[in-house]
Amino acid sequence: MSDGFNITIDTKGLDLPRFIAVEGPIGVGKTTLAQHLAKTLGYELLEEKADDNPFLERFYANPKAAALPTQLFFLFQRAQQIQDLRQQDMFQTARVADFLMDKDQLFAQVTLDDDELNIYQQVYDQLTIDAPEPDLVIYLQAPNNVLEDRIRNRGVEAERNINSGYLTTLNDAYMQFFHYYDRAPMLIVNATDLDLANNPDHYHQLVEYMLTVKSGRHYYNPTPTL
Numbered sequence: 001m002s003d004g005f006n007i008t009i010d011t012k013g014l015d016l017p018r019f020i021a022v023e024g025p026i027g028v029g030k031t032t033l034a035q036h037l038a039k040t041l042g043y044e045l046l047e048e049k050a051d052d053n054p055f056l057e058r059f060y061a062n063p064k065a066a067a068l069p070t071q072l073f074f075l076f077q078r079a080q081q082i083q084d085l086r087q088q089d090m091f092q093t094a095r096v097a098d099f100l101m102d103k104d105q106l107f108a109q110v111t112l113d114d115d116e117l118n119i120y121q122q123v124y125d126q127l128t129i130d131a132p133e134p135d136l137v138i139y140l141q142a143p144n145n146v147l148e149d150r151i152r153n154r155g156v157e158a159e160r161n162i163n164s165g166y167l168t169t170l171n172d173a174y175m176q177f178f179h180y181y182d183r184a185p186m187l188i189v190n191a192t193d194l195d196l197a198n199n200p201d202h203y204h205q206l207v208e209y210m211l212t213v214k215s216g217r218h219y220y221n222p223t224p225t226l
Contacts, residue, residue, distance in 0.1 A: 007204050009040055014211060016041065017135030017185075020096040023103060023178075024140035025171045026162070027147040027154075029196045033140065034098035036196065036203055046081065046097035053077070057158035059111075063166060067111040071120055075104055079127045086130070101131035103177065110166075110173050134184045136213060140191040141175065144168050187213050190221040 020043070022034045031047065038045035050056060053073045058066040078101055085095075108120045142150075144167055151159050151167075178188065187210055194202045202222070209220050 007036075007040055007200055007207075009204075009207055009211070011041070011211070015214070016094070016211070018094045019132060019134045020136045020138065021100045021134040021184075022096065022098050022138045022140065023100045023174075024142075024191070025147055025167070025174050026159070027151040027167075028140040028142050028191050029150070029194070030140055031098040032197050033138065033203075033206075034096050037096045037207070040207065041094065041096070043094045043096045046085075046095050046099075048074075048097075048099040049077065050074075051158075057161075060158060060161040060163075063111060063163070064113075067113075068116045068119065071104075071108050071111060071116075072123060074107070075120070075124060075127070078104055079129050082129055082131050085132070097134075100134065100137060101129065102181075102183070103174075106173055106177050107170075110169055136210070137181070137184050137186045138189060138210065139174075139178045139181075139186060140189045140194075141171075142191045144171055146192050147171065182217075185213055185215050185217075187218050187220060190219075193222060 020034075020037060022030045022037070024030045034047070035045060037043065053070060055066050055070040055073055059070040078099070082101065105124070108117055108124075112120055144164065147167055148164060151162060178186070189206065194206065196203050196206070205222065206220060209218075212218075
């Protein structure tokens with residue numbers, strides 16, 4: 001769990017995004033980046049809280065057996081988070097989240113069979129989910145071997161059974177989803193050579209570029225440092 005870098009960014013006079021969503025497949029660094037941004041910008045942090053899902057470890061060990069309860073837990077969790085936001089003055093508080101509500105159905109389509117997906121969709125349709133659109137989406141991407149290395153190196157017990165085939169399918173689904181995503185300005189970041197957990201310079205350069213994004217689709221592809 002990262003505690004952020006003590007980096008000062010001069011934001012005076014800048015029109016900052018009030019709601020930033022950081023996304024990407026497991027292991028790419030989205031939670032680390034969201035935590036850093038919340039500290040740097042003084043924003044409230046909205047986290048996915050995957051550790052609260054009691055079905056997740058079972059899903060990684062046996063996806064077919066645990067996919068539906070895992071997905072429904074996340075759906076209800078996110079719906080509750082959105083409801084809590086709407087009970088607050090959500091338009092006054094600046095936030096950064098390590099998930100995008102839209103991606104919940106992406107996971108459902110990857111993990112569920114046709115019958116389970118039908119049940120999931122019926123539940124989804126019955127929930128009143130009116131999630132606010134982000135002012136900026138940051139999509140972190142990296143190849144499968146990089147994701148596998150990072151997952152292995154961080155040594156989370158629940159993730160030790162993640163199947164490489166599942167990871168490949170998920171990564172492909174993310175790329176497909178964000179290829180068509182146009183609901184908010186987006187920054188697509190090649191995170192292959194970014195060490196956002198330990199390298200303040202990598203983080204600082206990314207944030208400086210991020211603050212230039214106002215509309216449309218942008219790409220950040222840093223040159224590897226020797």
